[in-house]
Amino acid sequence: MALPQAKLTATEERLASLVMPEAGCTRKAREAALARVREMGLPGRRDEYWKYTRPDTLISAEAPSAALFHTDEPMMFHEFDRLKIVFIDGVFSPEESDDLSMEGVKIDRLEDICCKDIHWAKELYGVLEARGQSPVQRPLAALNTAFASDGVAIHVTGKPSKPISLIYRHASETSDAILHHIIRVESGAEVTILENGPAASRFNKCIEIDIADGGTLHHIRAQGRDHQRRAATHMFTRMGQESIYKSFTLTVNGVLTRNEQVIELTGDDAVAHVAGACVGDGDFHHDDTVFVTHDAVNCESRQVFKKVLRNGATGVFQGKILVKEGAQKTDGYQISQSLLLDDDSQFLAKPELEIYADDVACSHGSTSGAIDETALFYLRSRGVPSREATDMLTLAFLAEAVEEIEDEALAEVIVSRLQDWLARRS
């Protein structure tokens, strides 16, 4: 079907501002992705999948600028022993990054994989993104595959001794970063991936993750403090038998964030947990869009998303559990909740179930409301000052999402960031 004229124009304008890198072996995948973008068109305001989030500034030819955020606070995760891979405005920085060699893992820059003969990378780049275009279209991810200017390929074959930390620094007020990472976790291997930083004034990031039978991947992400930044991120995860994927995202700032998680459980007995805590203030707009497909027997999936909003902030949740025919014994759970600290903030949700197998237990819940007055009264009657009591209840509300992080030390870091946010309240 032909695209509407407005969409066609917007898409072509954006494409005109981009240049496809010399990409060697990823060339074919990139060209196919470009064809997908042209076929789908970039997201528009009228698209059902963008009902609650306006994509205009994510697709404009020029990236809107974002003021740099200056702080003396040390970067997130600084206290952890980790292998640092640093990108500044979307460009890999060899000076600031650690040596990329570590036992149990092989890390390459995206631009190197074309000359090296890395078969697994060739078979993964753009593949999961292409699979993830159905039944819902994700044109920004296809755009990313076609035009990604940097990224890393991480091949996990063992159990590396420390987490791999992807750090995204934002250095120039107007920057338009497109990063694409691919990660393959081999059978029985296990890795923790940390991500933090604002990356750029506009950031389009895509990660394709392929977890083989019995592999495990932990993912903890903190999206940077620079308030005016915009980000559209996609994570496509394909999971083999008895594999485990656990992902947690913390978002405390940003005028526009759209995080999409596309998870496909293709092997029996796989377990996927995705969680997110976001706290937003003012013109903050945060969108979590999750799509979990159960295509194997006896798998478990959990989605836990909590949003605290104030001063007119907007929180969006679009989550879906799709259970395909034959995916019996599925255990699917999804909860999305918002705490509105004042009357101007809003929560918009579309939690969906689509189920084609009968022997399943799937449930979802979604709630929205203000702080529980009775709980507040109880705390105050015990001598807790009003503000402290509110903070306690707010943290308790977010706790269910934070508890999804297995590593206690990492969970503590996240909690302390949330406490900082509460303390910053005017």
Add this chain to the structure above:
Amino acid sequence: MAALDQTQVKEGVDQETVDAVREVGTYKYGWETEIEMEYAPKGVNPDIVRLISGKNDEPVWMTEWRLAAFDRWTQMDEPKWAMVNYPEIDFQDQYYYARPKSMEEKPKSLDEVDPKLLATYEKLGIPLKEQMILAGVEGAEDAPAEGRKVAVDAVFDSVSVGTTFQAELKKAGVIFCSISEAIKEHPELVKKYLGTVVPPSDNFYATLNSAVFSDGSFVYVPPGVRCPMELSTYFRINAENTGQFERTLIIADKGSYVSYLEGCTAPQRDTAQLHAAVVEIIVEEDAEVKYSTVQNWYPGDENGKGGIYNFVTKRADCRGDRSKVMWTQVETGSAVTWKYPSCILRGNDSQGEFYSIAITNNCQQADTGTKMVHLGKNTKSRIVSKGISAGKAQNTYRGLVSMHPKAKDSRNYTQCDSLLIGDKCGAHTVPYIEVKNNSSRVEHEATTSKVDDDQLFYCRQRGMDEEEAVALVVNGFCKDVLQALPMEFAMEAQQLVAISLEGSVG
């Protein structure tokens, strides 16, 4: 049931049992009334719209209203977002108007109605003769000695054949008649309210309905009146290739109360038939309306051949403070259902409730749910939806709960449960939740599961056969909704639940 027909009846089994078994599991209302019909030419265009308007002797303003709607319709596209698949409908290959020839001259009283028509309704179990009002359903405690009265408006294809108890209702000041009659007799009321809840440009099917609706029911309950009996409309599609487009308008004026029941059936045919109705309800200050539907249109055969395409727009506008509306629906029929009875909660302290059972079996598809739009302060809504899917059927709950910034201290509770019987069917939930103030509380819960093996085992152990056991478990699953139905309907609905699921086990 072919297998049963060939079965040799064992000795000692009486014929009654065999007949009872044969009847169960088939669509009971699939027969056709042979009656001479008068059709408008096939297709839809301004001339057909004028013709329908002319047949009903409508005033000029009504004809123009229809023509404007038709004009709008030609610029609209069929909605594609629902999770239903059906072959492209050729809107020009339908009859938009069909009426029994004997209705050419409107009968003045029920005694003048063609006995064939009356027989049709009698066969459906719908009492049209006032003296034939059935005695109260067993156990109806609040029913007076002579039985509970229900006034019925019967619609046969495109026209209303008769309305009972009009005189008694008139005494109470209640107007209950066909909408074609209302347009002539009470133009001021129709003009004031028609299209104010579902505007002619609302959606594709509603717009088509606005242009070609042929008949339907009209209810006006004056201020402070509690309608002395339940009102009911019975829709019957009989003619082939004919779309039924009825329009219902219910106005509950200040402080009034009315309970309205709707039932529908159609003959068994190989080709799909179109049904696109619009129901508008206006609820003024302190008024209350209960609207209950048992939808049992022909669902098509087990291979998905034939059946009714049911595209319905139903909406209630709670205009006044403290007004209340309650939708209850039992959806067991139709090949395709596309229906979202909604509540606009405009008045402060107004309340909307939606109770639904949707059962799909064989190749049926249902995409149904509700919209609760909270505009006024301290408004409350409650949604309880039970979807049951068997065979190769697809059952979707689609709903919207919207709390506007000014709807302070409002409350919504939503519970949608789906039950799957068999591994070839699907159950889906698509809720939209929009909260734009923080003093309101919204809760949504949904679950999907299968019929519990332990419960089935327990029933089987007590000597029930498998189908009975499933019917019992499903009835338990639907209990919350069945309890919200008026007594007469609850009994019928319970049986329907069991019948709709026949053949789904094993």
